[in-house]
Amino acid sequence: MIELKNVSKTYNGSTYAVDDLNLNVKDGEIFGFLGPNGAGKTTTIKMITGIIAATKGEIKINNTDIQKEPLKAKMEFGFVPDSPDMFLRLKGIEYLNFMADIYDVPANVRxxxxxxxxxxxxxxxxxxxxxQSYSHGMRQKIIIMGVLIHDPEVWILDEPMTGLDPKSSYILKEMMREHADSGNTVLFSTHVLEVAEKICDRVAIINKGKILFCGTLSEMREHFKNSESLEKMFLEMTENE
Structure with a gap:
C-alpha cells in the first residue's frame, strides 16, 4: 500500500511542482499514474521513493513513513526509474548480485x-x-530484474516499458498482473494510454501538480459520457486545465 496525505513540493518556495496531493494505492491493484510532461508525475514518484523530500505532507509505504524511516520503507518496494543508463561498466550478473547484496538476498534464493x-x-x-554493451531494451530488462531480485511487495515503475520489445513488454504486463493478483501493489507511470487502459484497475490523472481524477475507467467514462477511449478523456481533461 502507498499513502500520500497533503503532499506538496516546491523548489523555489513559491511555485508548486506538486500541490496538496492525496493518493491511496491499495494492495491487490495495478494503479496507473498519468499526466502530460511536466505535470508532476516524476516529482511525485521521487518523493514516494525518498529520492527527494516532500516540502510538506506524509508518505507511507506499507504503513512506514518514507521520511521518518527511509531504510525500512525502502526495503518494502522496488523502483524502476525512467532511465536504465546506470552501472554500465558492470556485467549483468555483477549488477544483479550487487542488488541482491543490498537487500540481503541469500545466495541460494538469489x-x-x-x-x-x-x-x-x-x-x-x-x-x-x-x-554498456546492451541495447536500451536490454538495459531496461536488467534494471527491472535487479529491482525484483528481493521480491518486494510494492512495485513502483516509472515508464517501465520504454524501449522494451513487444514480447518483453507483454511479459512485464503479465508479471504486474500476477503481482497485483497476489495481493501486492503496483504503481506505474506511463505515456502509453492504451497500456493503462488495458491493465490498470484504477488511474490518477495529474496536471500542474494537482490530481484531476482518481478512480476506475468505468467511473471516468460515467463522468465523460461522450468519450469512449482513455485517450479522449485524458486529452479533454488536461486541455481544459
Missing amino acids: KERIKNLAERFGMINALDDQI
Missing part, C-alpha cells in the same frame, strides 16, 4: 530468482556481458 527472471526476459546469454 541464484534461483536470477535464473527465473533471466529466462523469462530472455537474458540468460547476456548476463556475462557488460551493461
Whole structure:
C-alpha cells in the first residue's frame, strides 16, 4: 500500500511542482499514474521513493513513513526509474548480485530468482556481458530484474516499458498482473494510454501538480459520457486545465 496525505513540493518556495496531493494505492491493484510532461508525475514518484523530500505532507509505504524511516520503507518496494543508463561498466550478473547484496538476498534464493527472471526476459546469454554493451531494451530488462531480485511487495515503475520489445513488454504486463493478483501493489507511470487502459484497475490523472481524477475507467467514462477511449478523456481533461 502507498499513502500520500497533503503532499506538496516546491523548489523555489513559491511555485508548486506538486500541490496538496492525496493518493491511496491499495494492495491487490495495478494503479496507473498519468499526466502530460511536466505535470508532476516524476516529482511525485521521487518523493514516494525518498529520492527527494516532500516540502510538506506524509508518505507511507506499507504503513512506514518514507521520511521518518527511509531504510525500512525502502526495503518494502522496488523502483524502476525512467532511465536504465546506470552501472554500465558492470556485467549483468555483477549488477544483479550487487542488488541482491543490498537487500540481503541469500545466495541460494538469489541464484534461483536470477535464473527465473533471466529466462523469462530472455537474458540468460547476456548476463556475462557488460551493461554498456546492451541495447536500451536490454538495459531496461536488467534494471527491472535487479529491482525484483528481493521480491518486494510494492512495485513502483516509472515508464517501465520504454524501449522494451513487444514480447518483453507483454511479459512485464503479465508479471504486474500476477503481482497485483497476489495481493501486492503496483504503481506505474506511463505515456502509453492504451497500456493503462488495458491493465490498470484504477488511474490518477495529474496536471500542474494537482490530481484531476482518481478512480476506475468505468467511473471516468460515467463522468465523460461522450468519450469512449482513455485517450479522449485524458486529452479533454488536461486541455481544459
